[in-house]
Amino acid sequence: MFFQIGLHAEPVAVEDIEENQLIAGYVSAQELVQIGSRFGFSHTTIEACRVANKNFRSGVDVFDDYTFTELKVIDPFDFKAEPDCVALLIKKNMFIVVDVADRDGSTKNKFLTAIRKRHFKGVTLEKVIYTFIELLIAGNSKYIENTGMEITELEEDVFTGNTEDDFNLDLLHLKKDLLTMHNYYEQLLDITEAIEENENDIFETDDLRYIANMHNKISRLKEDVDSLNSLVVHLQDAYSATLDLSLNHTMKRFTVITSIFFPLTLIVGWYGMNFEAMPEFHWKFGYLFVILLSIAVVTVLAIIGKKKKWF
Numbered sequence: 001m002f003f004q005i006g007l008h009a010e011p012v013a014v015e016d017i018e019e020n021q022l023i024a025g026y027v028s029a030q031e032l033v034q035i036g037s038r039f040g041f042s043h044t045t046i047e048a049c050r051v052a053n054k055n056f057r058s059g060v061d062v063f064d065d066y067t068f069t070e071l072k073v074i075d076p077f078d079f080k081a082e083p084d085c086v087a088l089l090i091k092k093n094m095f096i097v098v099d100v101a102d103r104d105g106s107t108k109n110k111f112l113t114a115i116r117k118r119h120f121k122g123v124t125l126e127k128v129i130y131t132f133i134e135l136l137i138a139g140n141s142k143y144i145e146n147t148g149m150e151i152t153e154l155e156e157d158v159f160t161g162n163t164e165d166d167f168n169l170d171l172l173h174l175k176k177d178l179l180t181m182h183n184y185y186e187q188l189l190d191i192t193e194a195i196e197e198n199e200n201d202i203f204e205t206d207d208l209r210y211i212a213n214m215h216n217k218i219s220r221l222k223e224d225v226d227s228l229n230s231l232v233v234h235l236q237d238a239y240s241a242t243l244d245l246s247l248n249h250t251m252k253r254f255t256v257i258t259s260i261f262f263p264l265t266l267i268v269g270w271y272g273m274n275f276e277a278m279p280e281f282h283w284k285f286g287y288l289f290v291i292l293l294s295i296a297v298v299t300v301l302a303i304i305g306k307k308k309k310w311f
Helices: 029-039 043-048 106-117 125-136 140-160 167-197 205-271 286-307
Strands: 002-005 009-012 023-028 060-062 066-073 084-091 094-101
Touching: 023 029, 023 106, 029 043, 029 084, 029 094, 043 066, 060 167, 066 167, 084 106, 094 106, 094 125, 106 125, 125 167, 125 205, 140 167, 140 205, 167 205, 205 286
Parallel strands: 023 094
Antiparallel strands: 002 009, 002 023, 060 066, 066 084, 084 094
16 A cells, blocks of 8 residues: 655655655555565565564664665563564655565554655655654653652562562563564664665755754664663672572571580580590489580570570
8 A cells, every 4th residue: 555645645656646746655575575576576585575674783874865674663561572573765855665574454544644644745754754754652641750760669568578489580581572672672773774875865944854863862762771671780799699698598597506506515525425434424314414404505505695685
């Protein structure tokens, strides 16, 4: 589907497209095979749109009369879902989004919203691209804010000792999600940078300020994500330190207990020698004496340890 954009977004047939019209289109990879040569797209570009890219950093290819890149689209509120993948083809007065793997149609809906959002005289290619990318990152600020609150709550759990057994696993999943968002923003920055450079003179210099503004927005989002990732790393360190401290306290208790009861080992060894000349050996109160001596020694050492705050 193609639209001629002006005061309104009007559907237009491929054969009726003129060079001086501002055109935005959303097509499937198969449709691109059929119409790609009409717009001068190379065979390599058309074939690249048939397979979804597995990586975020796919790069931006700048040709003499068009710019091409693949884009993975992430929903930060559903990382378990497979990301959508679309290709962007940008020519003079033309912006085409190719459905490579738009599984739920969400990217298509954002494209349609973008072209219908700018219904006024003076709409430009740069404004359409700006609006489309803006919709791709819509709601990301809310995700970053919610994640920041989640990290704060996890930090509180660490210092109050309310962490679960799988706390480290939760942090690992959180780091993975933040890394995904980092890569997502990096690819968008690559695209906006390539557009700003305008090597093939597709864009009007005055209108590139819209792309520059979008570049700055994405940069701030990436910086926020990187800051959250740093907080998670510090939180892991704090959690490890808490575990070490807890282990040290446990070892300290065991050491104090061992120290208190160690004299009993000496007493047992002493009276276990069974020398005939030992006074207590034939004493009828010898057994009771050893019991009372052991209790007294343990009690005295326990009182001393309590006063010195060993436990």
